[in-house]
Amino acid sequence: MDRLLPRLAPAANTEAATLPLLISAVTGMGGIGKTALAVEAAHRALAKGWFPGGTLFVDLRGYDDNPVTADQAVLALLDALGVHGPDLPPTTARQYDTYRALLAERQDRTLLVLDNVSTPSQYLPLLPGTAHHGVLITSRDRPDALPLRVIDLEVLDPDESAALVTRALHEADERDDRPAREPTALRELTALCGHLPLALQIAGAMLRRRRHRGIASLVAEIGKGADPAAVLDNGSSGTDVYGRSLLLRPVLETSYRRLPPDQARLLRLLALAPGAETGTEAVAALADLDTEATLSLLEDLAATHLVSPVQDGVGSASGLRWRLHDLVRGFGAGVVAGDAGLREEGEAARERVLAFYYRWADAADDRLRWWPGSREPERFADRGQALAWLDSERAGLVAAALWAREERHADTAVRLALCLGTYLDWRRYFDDWITVMRAAQEASYRAGDRHNEARAWNNLGAALREAGRVEEAIDAHTRARDLFQAAEDRHGEAAAWNNLGSALREAGRVEEAIDAHTRALDLCQAAGNRHGEASAWNNLGLALQEAGRVEEAIEAHTRDLDLCRAAEHRHREATAWGNLGVALRKAGRAAEAIEAYGKGLEVCREFEDWYGAGQNLRNLARAHEHANRPAHAHTLWLQAADAYTRANAPTEATQAHTRATELNETEI
Template sequence: MLATSRDRLTSHGWRRVPIDHLPGDRAVRVLVEALRVGDPDDDRVSETEGLARVARACAGLPLALRVCAAVLAAAPDMTADELADTLEASATRVLRLGDGSRSLHAVFEQSRARLAPDTAELLALLGLAPGPDISTAAAAVLAGVTEPEVLERLRALSVAHLVSGREGRWRMHDLTAGYAASLCGGDEAPERFVRARRRLFDHYASTADDARLNIVALSGQRTPDTFADRAAATRWMDAERAVLIDTVHVARELGETRTETDLPLYLNTYLKWRRDFGDLEDLQWIAVRASQRGGDEEREALSWDHLGAVLRATRRFEEAMDAHVCALRLYTELEDQHGEAVSRSGLGAALNGERRFEEAIDVLRGSQAMFARLGDVLREANACNHLGEALREVGRYAESVEAHQRARGFYHQLGEVHREAKVWVNLGAVLAREGRFTEAMEAYERARTMFQGLGDTLEVVRTETGTATCLRGLHRTDEALAALDAVVGFLVEERDPHHEGLARYELGLTWAARGDAVRAIPHLERAVELLAENNDPYLRDRAAEALVSARDSPDPVG
């Protein structure tokens, strides 16, 4: 005997055979066969792409596919693309589709009717949850019960095939989620649902703040005991990343100003570290606008500064300057000297990016002095480091080394190993600019060792580009070429196009220095493209000049 059920059959003697969602090609085949049964001459069976879109909207669920086939059969003038457009607009539209005798909505209603009341309530509450999944802990907060209590209900939903769970996280299929969301009342949600969503948003914000404090904590600094250490906080952020980002977007749609402004702040350092600049920029813009809407000038200024830092990271320095100037204006009006110093430091870094070094030096010296007066050693170190970069670019090498050494000393004192390693990279760049290649290599080696100790492989590899520059300066071209080949390969895999452009530029220069223009030219051509695409016009022009020289080489080796 074969029996089918949405519930899991557990009685003795039953052998369970789970039927999963149909893959794309099989789902399309179901639609095609159903259309042919209704009309052997139905030419919509050839609308392959449209039928594939319908199948995706149905998530491979056999009943949904049958219902959609019936809808097409009842409307011979409707194309598969037209139906797909309707379905893709909203999961709830799939739920409402029917052929007069059956609908997905009715199936879900029957499943819900068999649930215990508290489990049925949890199903509705899960329709409020942002993101692709939810942890057991967050589900408990949402339901306002203990974790053991919510776990029992989640397992009951799993038995009914309404959720699936793995490693403490639970997710619903898009169609199930659409049904669950339809139970919450939309804009007219009952007060208990509003309170539940508020609890969940507050939980995400407070836990993200605790995680942030663990991640940014200086050596020996006390942190919230929510997480055992920085690694545990980072693991939580990794697991909740998509949920937290979606929470901000949902909060924006709902006008939840507190969540709109708080969560981007708490996610700032983590998302920068993960190099998720696209999401981070979106979140900071949301925070800026929410702060403006709420009249919170202090939070608006902070959000402008964070936005400026993201724009600097993506090499959009002119926009970054505008953001930092907005922050500076607000902090000045608020008579917040510390905030003003932070904005000046960011502005100086953006001026560096725009190669307006003399202006940057003036701004950064002022910022450094303000931090020194206020006793903020960490941010004074940041300003010193930016200052050292500006001084290097105007040829004031001794002052540059002094500024970097001051920053390095502060970072070492604070236990800021990653930042200290970055300063060693900058010191290597100054020494290499002076032609002190052996000393520069020693600085790069210190940085590389520190990055290795932190497990930051990307920075280890980036540092090798500087080392290779020194090897070329010491006429050790074979070693330089081997190092740069490895660097380029790694950066291609990591999708780090700007640093790939820098490495290819160095690789092209090294082949040219060896007299092999044929091998230099492809790397220089690619470097020009990458540096142009990643907003580095200065080095793009240098690479273009090197490319012209290589092409004009009288006797290239090939």
């Protein structure tokens, strides 16, 4: 309203009044409240005295099966202007002439509201020939025939959505306290409605009828259905108190039916995409089209407000992402589910986008784990590019990996899940990591693929350990070890022993941990697996520290560091430096420890490993505290808090910031 109403105000000077006709348009998807906003704006403008000639309102029903034509609408407008019966000109051309002449002669400024316009042919012939009057158009499509002052309506925010439903209940009965009693259920309901005003109105009406049932009961009912719009329509009365339709599906159906075949196909396929937002390249894979053709279709759909573009900051077509409203997604998926041919088309599209995600996730994973001398991955020139792509596609990648639960897509989805581990660990998305690994493990078990099942158990154990679920991690790594042993996969068995040792150490079972890491070390040395050997030395050093065997720990971490340097494994070198620093500090060699932390910090910053940077900064801060340099320690704690924040580690960030504050207060 704050944007629209000022546009209806009369010109502030006579020069502005002679400018060409200016038209305001309110656009947005069906059910978003365009008509309600236009009518309310008209009422307010009339109350301010801006339109002493009143309002001429025509519903052009542009999205009905039989929309009102301009020729039909001009008759209604002439009738409103007092021209009817024998005074009505006999031909259409003369009717338009009379209509324009009356508006040109009309001294009192009048607002013409053309509601529900779908094509320029509906409104262009009805425009006044003078800028003296105001014109307000509402449409689901963005009109391009004339320069317009357009306001694109978005869905409500969560607070506004909750307020709308609450108001609907209180208007019927001010004693209805369900919103206050069930605030969480109310938020869930508004989310299921996609914060779309029409859907929220229907939900409010349903709640009024089921007065003695809680909001949670409606949430559960809608949540059970694949298409929320269908559930809401089944419970709707059909019309509101003004006789206007309170049905969602017809609104979506009419918008869908008006699309050209290629746009309708893309909309259906986009409804099947994994994740709430999908990048242009992924949409192209879904549709089996080149990127430019896909982008053109997406832009056309965006003009109908069935798809929304979301810019991720890259500033190019490939940086654009596309979002379907949840109700449109449910509707599109329902259209596909109802037709055997469309289902097969949809499954083929899902296979294509899954293959797309796997190809580039595998390449990104190769880049994250790349070391000099190994094969150069596709596409990504450095780790920064790989991480940027993984960050932008994370929601879709995780959702696609969960397709492992479906037999048809299980094989590729399992491989996708397995190559996401390094990334999800780096970014500390442990819940996502656990979820995709469970899906991969279960799918591999069903398929009898014991090798991938072992890998999934091993990855799952690492994720569980990082999430603090140590006993579950021990069980997962034990299962992985046994499966690798049965398959006589010595590399896999070594990795499982190594991870099992880390879980045992965190569970306080230090001697068992030392034994596990020693077994891993022996297997790696026997197989000539230098990278695995380096990791085993590192973890053995940590276990030895826990056991109080500090000099042996220093030796183990030094071995790890030497192997990392020999292999030019720069990122792993950071871990070796950090852990060596801890062992040196415990041995009382403070200066050497500070030097080691500094070298580890340098590498972590180089790789944008912000969690590792936070760990080294934390250790440096403690070392300077012990050396009675509180000012320097204070600065390092603040830097650690910033690094942890960038690493998605809020608990550690808070702890570091608290310690910096304590030091500052001590100094004061």
